[in-house]
Amino acid sequence: MRSASAADFNATRFIARLRSRGLTWVLAIAVVLLQYPLWLGEGGWLRVREGAQKIDIQLALNQRLEVRNASLLAEINDLKQGRDAIEERARNDLGMVAPDEWFVRVVPAQSVQSGKTNE
Known part of the structure; x- marks a missing residue:
């Protein structure tokens, strides 16, 4: 049988080990809790x-819109x-012809054979 002092020594050692491990766990949990706001x-x-x-995407969109504007x-x-610019726009978009001009449309041979038009 063990003596009282030996049992006392083992109990003290056990309590000290429990405290050090408990302190380790408490510190580990504290580190995890402190990291949470940093990441999430x-x-x-x-x-x-x-x-x-999102800022990079918006900057790219803004740059494209600035070029368009x-x-x-x-x-x-x-x-x-x-x-001149008004006439050019009317000719290209509306197909307008001046009174002293002739309009000639050239259709590629491929579209004539297949029955397709460019319109």
Whole structure:
């Protein structure tokens, strides 16, 4: 049989081991809880990355729209300044012909044979 002091020593050692392991678990849980907002929280890394992707997509869209707007603005300025741009637009879009002109339409041979037209 063991002596009382030996049993006391083993109990003390057990309690010390339990405390150190408990402290380790408490610290591990604390680290995990502190990491959660960094990765998954309101201003977390994943949301910041998602927001950056949305910003990149919007910037690309804005750039395309700026190019389109610049071309429309140039076309508007052409239409405001001279009659040539208006005539060109009427000829291309509406098929208009001036009074002293002839309109000749050339149809490719392939479309005539197949019965298809370019319209």
